[in-house]
Amino acid sequence: MRHQNHFGSWWHSKLRGCGYRITEGREAILNFLAGSDKHLSAEDIYMAIRPNCPNVGLTTIYRTLDILVNMALVYRFDFGDGRARYELTEGPKGAHHHHHLVCTECHKIVDYTDFINEEVKLLHETEKGLSKKYGFKITNHLIQFYGMCASCSPKK
Amino acid sequence: MRHQNHFGSWWHSKLRGCGYRITEGREAILNFLAGSDKHLSAEDIYMAIRPNCPNVGLTTIYRTLDILVNMALVYRFDFGDGRARYELTEGPKGAHHHHHLVCTECHKIVDYTDFINEEVKLLHETEKGLSKKYGFKITNHLIQFYGMCASCSPKK
DNA sequence: TCCTTAATGGAAATGATTTTCATTTATAAT
DNA sequence: ATTATAAATGAAAATCATTTCCATTAAGGA
Numbered sequence: 001m002r003h004q005n006h007f008g009s010w011w012h013s014k015l016r017g018c019g020y021r022i023t024e025g026r027e028a029i030l031n032f033l034a035g036s037d038k039h040l041s042a043e044d045i046y047m048a049i050r051p052n053c054p055n056v057g058l059t060t061i062y063r064t065l066d067i068l069v070n071m072a073l074v075y076r077f078d079f080g081d082g083r084a085r086y087e088l089t090e091g092p093k094g095a096h097h098h099h100h101l102v103c104t105e106c107h108k109i110v111d112y113t114d115f116i117n118e119e120v121k122l123l124h125e126t127e128k129g130l131s132k133k134y135g136f137k138i139t140n141h142l143i144q145f146y147g148m149c150a151s152c153s154p155k156k
Numbered sequence: 157m158r159h160q161n162h163f164g165s166w167w168h169s170k171l172r173g174c175g176y177r178i179t180e181g182r183e184a185i186l187n188f189l190a191g192s193d194k195h196l197s198a199e200d201i202y203m204a205i206r207p208n209c210p211n212v213g214l215t216t217i218y219r220t221l222d223i224l225v226n227m228a229l230v231y232r233f234d235f236g237d238g239r240a241r242y243e244l245t246e247g248p249k250g251a252h253h254h255h256h257l258v259c260t261e262c263h264k265i266v267d268y269t270d271f272i273n274e275e276v277k278l279l280h281e282t283e284k285g286l287s288k289k290y291g292f293k294i295t296n297h298l299i300q301f302y303g304m305c306a307s308c309s310p311k312k
Numbered sequence: 313t314c315c316t317t318a319a320t321g322g323a324a325a326t327g328a329t330t331t332t333c334a335t336t337t338a339t340a341a342t
Numbered sequence: 343a344t345t346a347t348a349a350a351t352g353a354a355a356a357t358c359a360t361t362t363c364c365a366t367t368a369a370g371g372a
Contacts, residue, residue, distance in 0.1 A: 039168075088169050098278075115282040118282075130257055134305075135305065136309075139307050143298070145292070145298075148295070153293050
């Protein structure tokens with residue numbers, strides 16, 4: 001793929017810094033993640049990338065996502081439908097941290113940012129206290145609310 | 157099992173109220189859950205129950221847990237090791253609500269109750285706001301912190 | 313006790329994720 | 343640019359928690 005800029009995207013240095021090589025597949029996966037604000041399954045990514053990169057296999061998607069999750073470039077979520085979902089922790093534009101509201105009926109997900117500031121503030125304090133008390137080095141947190149969305153609620 | 161009290165345990169009425177029958181398997185599963193404060197996998201329960209109920213199959217464990225989770229008698233957790241964990245929401249003694257600290261390295265789980273009050277207070281407010289804004293009927297929440305426990309941290 | 317229907321278990325199916333392994337390729341050294 | 347080397351890859355097979363199927367059993371109202 002000769003038309004790819006040699007100076008690379010913002011994540012090149014991160015990958016290199018961790019000793020990972022820049023490959024066509026990783027490039028494609030990260031580019032796609034960066035352009036989406038959805039919660040994507042490994043297969044979503046596989047399908048989306050296929051037209052441009054028919055030679056990138058599903059196995060590579062999984063392997064790359066594992067790396068990215070470990071590097072904290074990507075969040076992995078479990079919304080209870082049996083497949084993991086992935087999301088860039090923050091795009092080039094900067095962070096847009098949010099939490100999730102999960103419908104236990106239809107598995108619809110709502111990203112919300114309301115109340116996030118208060119939540120994050122409290123979480124940071126809690127984090128500090130927990131770190132000290134339990135000797136954990138805390139790197140991440142997960143908050144999800146579960147319930148029934150409007151369209152599922154009316155049904156008995 | 158003739159020695160079981162005819163008036164039943166505290167959950168009999170809950171099950172009956174939802175139209176479920178009281179069976180040996182359900183009894184055994186609930187008894188075991190009530191006597192444990194661990195995060196149990198379906199197989200943990202299967203193994204634990206087997207000596208007394210060799211005729212209760214793993215399928216029944218899964219089916220029963222599904223029911224209990226739907227009735228909100230049991231929480232289902234995903235700690236990232238590929239198997240769901242189950243825990244009674246509250247025992248006969250009353251609630252002992254806690255959140256979790258998960259080591260991403262060795263999957264050790266710490267239950268903590270510190271800060272819980274502040275967290276729960278904030279969560280309730282958030283819940284109220286989210287319910288109104290997004291039309292969700294919120295029934296549950298999940299908070300987990302991820303990091304490295306003391307014994308995993310030293311390692312590079 | 314009888315009857316209806318929920319509940320069951322065991323085996324087979326499912327399906328997301330992981331492993332294996334022979335081949336390809338990024339990249340540091342030449 | 344060429345080469346050497348270890349990382350990365352794809353395709354197929356393996357894994358393994360959970361679900362489904364279906365013929366049989368049993369709970370509990372009549």
